[in-house]
Amino acid sequence: MVWINAIVQGVLLGGLYALFAAGLSLMFGVMRFINIAHGDFIVTAAYLMVALVTGLAVHPAVAVVLVLIALTTAGYVNQRILLNRVLGKDILPPILVTFGMSIIIQNALLEIFSADSQRLPAGWLETGSIVLSDAVAIGWLPLLMFAAAVAVIGGLQLVFYKTPLGRMLRATSDDPEIVPLMGGNNAHIFAIATALASLVVGVAGIFLAMKTNFDPSAGPARLLFAFEAVIIGGLGSLWGTLVGGIVLGVAQTLGAQIDAGVQILAGHLVFLALLVVRPRGLFPKM
Amino acid sequence: MTKHTLSRRGFMKATGATGLLAASGIASPAIAKTKKLKIGFVTPQTGPLAIFAEPDQFTLNQFAKKIGDGLMINGSKHEIEFIVKDSQSNSNRASSVAQELILGEEVDVICATSTPDTTNPVADQAELNGVPCLTNDTPWQPHFFGRQGDPAKGFQYTYHFFWGLEDIIGSFVNMWDKVDTNKVVGALWPNDPDGNGWAHPELGFPPVMTQRGYKLVDPGRYQNMSDDFSAQISAFKQAGVEIVTGVVIPPDFTTFWTQAAQQGFHPKVVNAAKATEFPQAVGALGDRADGLSVEVWWSPHHPFSSGFTGQTSAELAADYEAQTGNPWTMPLGFKHSLFEVIFDSLQRSEDPTDPDSIAAAIKATNYNSVVGNINFAGGPVPNIAKTPLVGGQWRLENGKPVLDIVENGAHPDIPLTGEMKAIG
Numbered sequence: 001m002v003w004i005n006a007i008v009q010g011v012l013l014g015g016l017y018a019l020f021a022a023g024l025s026l027m028f029g030v031m032r033f034i035n036i037a038h039g040d041f042i043v044t045a046a047y048l049m050v051a052l053v054t055g056l057a058v059h060p061a062v063a064v065v066l067v068l069i070a071l072t073t074a075g076y077v078n079q080r081i082l083l084n085r086v087l088g089k090d091i092l093p094p095i096l097v098t099f100g101m102s103i104i105i106q107n108a109l110l111e112i113f114s115a116d117s118q119r120l121p122a123g124w125l126e127t128g129s130i131v132l133s134d135a136v137a138i139g140w141l142p143l144l145m146f147a148a149a150v151a152v153i154g155g156l157q158l159v160f161y162k163t164p165l166g167r168m169l170r171a172t173s174d175d176p177e178i179v180p181l182m183g184g185n186n187a188h189i190f191a192i193a194t195a196l197a198s199l200v201v202g203v204a205g206i207f208l209a210m211k212t213n214f215d216p217s218a219g220p221a222r223l224l225f226a227f228e229a230v231i232i233g234g235l236g237s238l239w240g241t242l243v244g245g246i247v248l249g250v251a252q253t254l255g256a257q258i259d260a261g262v263q264i265l266a267g268h269l270v271f272l273a274l275l276v277v278r279p280r281g282l283f284p285k286m
Numbered sequence: 287m288t289k290h291t292l293s294r295r296g297f298m299k300a301t302g303a304t305g306l307l308a309a310s311g312i313a314s315p316a317i318a319k320t321k322k323l324k325i326g327f328v329t330p331q332t333g334p335l336a337i338f339a340e341p342d343q344f345t346l347n348q349f350a351k352k353i354g355d356g357l358m359i360n361g362s363k364h365e366i367e368f369i370v371k372d373s374q375s376n377s378n379r380a381s382s383v384a385q386e387l388i389l390g391e392e393v394d395v396i397c398a399t400s401t402p403d404t405t406n407p408v409a410d411q412a413e414l415n416g417v418p419c420l421t422n423d424t425p426w427q428p429h430f431f432g433r434q435g436d437p438a439k440g441f442q443y444t445y446h447f448f449w450g451l452e453d454i455i456g457s458f459v460n461m462w463d464k465v466d467t468n469k470v471v472g473a474l475w476p477n478d479p480d481g482n483g484w485a486h487p488e489l490g491f492p493p494v495m496t497q498r499g500y501k502l503v504d505p506g507r508y509q510n511m512s513d514d515f516s517a518q519i520s521a522f523k524q525a526g527v528e529i530v531t532g533v534v535i536p537p538d539f540t541t542f543w544t545q546a547a548q549q550g551f552h553p554k555v556v557n558a559a560k561a562t563e564f565p566q567a568v569g570a571l572g573d574r575a576d577g578l579s580v581e582v583w584w585s586p587h588h589p590f591s592s593g594f595t596g597q598t599s600a601e602l603a604a605d606y607e608a609q610t611g612n613p614w615t616m617p618l619g620f621k622h623s624l625f626e627v628i629f630d631s632l633q634r635s636e637d638p639t640d641p642d643s644i645a646a647a648i649k650a651t652n653y654n655s656v657v658g659n660i661n662f663a664g665g666p667v668p669n670i671a672k673t674p675l676v677g678g679q680w681r682l683e684n685g686k687p688v689l690d691i692v693e694n695g696a697h698p699d700i701p702l703t704g705e706m707k708a709i710g
Contacts, residue, residue, distance in 0.1 A: 002520045005549075009516035016513060107332065115336030117536045119570035127547035127574070135520065139548030212513075212540040213570050217334045217375075221511045249514070256517030260506035261477055263517065 001135035003257065008136060010253035014229075014246030015146030016211070019204045021226035021233075021241050022152055023197035029236035029285065030173045030193040031087060033094050037102040038226065039219030041198065044105060045071055045205020046214050050118050068202040075198025079191040087190065102219065109216035117213035126210070145207050149245070152200050153238045159196070160238070169193055173236070228271045234281030243282055247274075321639050322365040323357070325628065326387030328398040328408045333375025337564055338400035338423065341618040344606055346370065349625050352595060357629060359638045369393060373404050381407035388415045395632070395644060397624055399423040400617065402432050402479065409433060409444040418644040419444040420628055423583075423620045426450045426670045427489075428479055440668025443645045447627070447660050447671040448620075451483060453696065454581050455494050457677040458557050460695040461579055462500065462529050464706035465555050470501045472522040472553070474515075474532025474542065477507035480560070484533055491531070503527050510535055515542040519549045533559040536567040543574055554708040555579065565613040568680050568687040575680050575687050577709035582678035584619030584657050587691055587703050592656040594626045599656055623655035676700050679707065 020042065027033045035041075045067055052063035086093040128140040160166040172179050172189045180186055208214055208222075225248060232247050233240025248267045255266020274281070327346075331339045346368055356363035369391050373380035380403065387393045388411060397420045398408035405421035410433055412419030421429070421444070429446050430437075462471070473491070475481035484490045485507065495502050503525040505518045519542075522530065530553045534542065539561030546552070562568050562580040569575070586603035597605065602622060603614035627648070632638050635647035651671070652661045660671045677693030681704065690704030 002524070005520060006516060009514055013514045110332055110336060115332075115334075115340070116564075116566035117337075117570055119540065119572075121572045126544050126572075129548040129550070131550060135523070137549050139545065141544070142548070212537045212544070213567060214537065215334065215336075218537065225513075252512075253514055253516055256505075256508070256514070257520070260508040260518055262506070263512055263514070264509040 005136045006253040010250030012142035014249030015149040017229045018242040018245030019149040021229040023200040025230045025241040026197045036098040039222040040102045040105040041201045042205045043219040045202045046209035049209045071198045071202035072195045076191045076195040079194035117215045120209035122210040234284035236285035237283040240283035320362045324393040326393035326396040327370045330375040331372040335375040345621040377403040377407045384408040384411035402428045421446045437667040449675040453675040460693045461677045467528040471529040472527035473504045480533045529555040531557040534561045536561045576682045579679045619657045623657040626655045
């Protein structure tokens with residue numbers, strides 16, 4: 001039963017990783033753009049949420065909407081006025097610019113919110129669970145996070161494959177040089193892709209705020225697992241990212257059953273093994 | 287903050303400047319005005335350790351105000367200048383700013399606080415360059431042995447005061463004794479210098495636990511920033527653990543403690559060093575913080591007073607809360623005591639401009655500070671003085687966390703303010 005619980009918790013943990021990775025996967029899929037500041041954007045969203053709910057006493061439901069609107073807008077504007085300028089054949093400039101942004105964001109958060117660790121109190125949701133047996137219990141919050149990951153990825157999939165916007169996004173992803181010839185505006189489409197990714201970042205940030213304490217420097221630690229989930233799943237594949245997250249999560253919880261010291265290592269080993277067997281990931285789109 | 291890289295130009299400037307200074311020293315005769323004393327302070331103002339640095343500004347202002355236009359040493363007045371450098375919570379950075387302070391600013395004394403990442407590199411630089419150095423807020427073993435200290439020889443210029451691993455083991459086990467349990471203890475020891483030290487089969491918790499009749503359930507050294515503790519929780523549940531002890535960073539502890547509730551694991555005693563040392567982090571746990579226990583290095587209840595300002599521990603904490611609006615934290619007392627001991631040493635030194643004379647004065651310290659008596663003659667190894675450690679338990683009062691002293695076995699002079707209770 002302990003092993004069953006380990007797998008269940010691993011799958012739920014995978015939802016968390018996938019949620020953190022979805023934005024990264026989307027930006028890479030459309031723009032071949034690696035955002036080093038991804039984790040810091042998530043932490044920023046978490047701070048916004050805490051500031052609105054505990055600082056300004058905004059109703060949580062309203063705060064969620066405000067955070068998502070703020071992040072989406074910021075994502076669009078950021079891409080339009082800054083990141084579009086560094087996009088090009090060379091992948092190095094965007095990495096350097098987002099690396100710089102990561103440092104700026106961390107220090108700005110430290111100035112504004114101080115180094116105290118913060119958390120959004122979620123009441124019964126934090127500790128409540130569905131008890132299936134003595135050894136197996138599913139927490140409401142991890143379950144909700146997993147559901148959110150599935151919903152976010154399902155939603156993005158829908159936008160990508162069923163809407164005119166998605167057609168433009170896929171076209172830009174396939175050949176950014178031809179799209180302008182057909183009347184498309186690359187700058188605008190890239191900005192929309194970043195806006196969508198930022199929306200997902202907002203969702204991840206809200207869950208991070210509820211899941212555990214965070215402080216201004218908490219971002220980069222989240223980035224590594226997000227990258228691994230994207231790579232395991234296959235570049236550009238959104239469902240792949242979810243699967244990648246689950247593979248990583250289950251590997252970690254099963255590893256931890258052997259020895260707590262193996263937990264993180266097991267995830268990395270599975271990642272490495274997959275790179276050897278399938279260098280392009282499980283479901284590569286490109 | 288300027289970034290310190292050793293470029294050709296920077297090197298020329300630094301060496302040129304010292305050359306110039308040496309030359310002017312030879313050229314000019316002794317002047318009537320006494321030398322200004324420079325005190326360098328390395329502290330993690332930014333980065334993951336930044337919470338330790340919160341009382342810095344308050345403490346420095348307090349001392350600067352009290353000193354005013356100068357400190358009287360051997361009948362002459364010396365102007366005092368503090369030069370503060372940010373370690374960014376990074377040991378390499380701490381080392382390079384210590385170099386800047388020593389070689390660039392030519393400080394007379396250098397000091398540092400908060401974890402081995404700050405105190406060790408700064409003390410190493412000071413020892414290397416022959417500058418007197420005082421540090422605290424790192425358990426003494428990782429500081430002394432972490433710097434390859436030899437108990438037979440010690441160091442010449444670097445002194446440190448804090449408690450050690452033996453104190454925290456004693457205090458935690460005393461706390462367990464106060465609660466009626468089945469004596470099965472689950473360990474949350476990460477794979478970092480602290481976790482490995484605590485888990486050490488000879489010097490850590492295990493031998494003391496066996497001796498005092500406790501059974502250890504140790505699922506292994508986990509990595510910091512883990513997002514899942516279900517394996518540990520399953521292992522603890524299976525073994526019937528009623529006491530959990532660990533040295534856990536705040537985000538990991540929150541993950542563990544919420545997951546424990548989700549998985550229906552309800553221990554009676556939970557010691558969480560690191561994670562519950564700060565009221566800000568405890569506050570983030572909400573109702574779940576009630577009953578968690580932790581080691582206490584300093585509190586407003588400690589019966590010690592500052593020899594410099596005359597404030598009692600309670601008055602210092604109240605002054606801090608009134609001026610900053612933040613709750614008192616344990617590092618406050620230690621920041622205060624650090625400068626207390628430095629100024630006491632400077633005032634006792636024969637020549638406050640001579641490094642060897644200052645180092646000799648620090649070595650001879652026997653001073654009653656706000657964290658207790660500091661005496662380097664009575665330490666477990668040379669250059670180390672020990673400060674008292676007791677055990678505390680968090681309780682919620684109107685939703686705000688309050689720390690009660692519940693264990694004082696080794697230091698009965700520190701009064702108890704509450705009784706150790708089982709959680710729940």
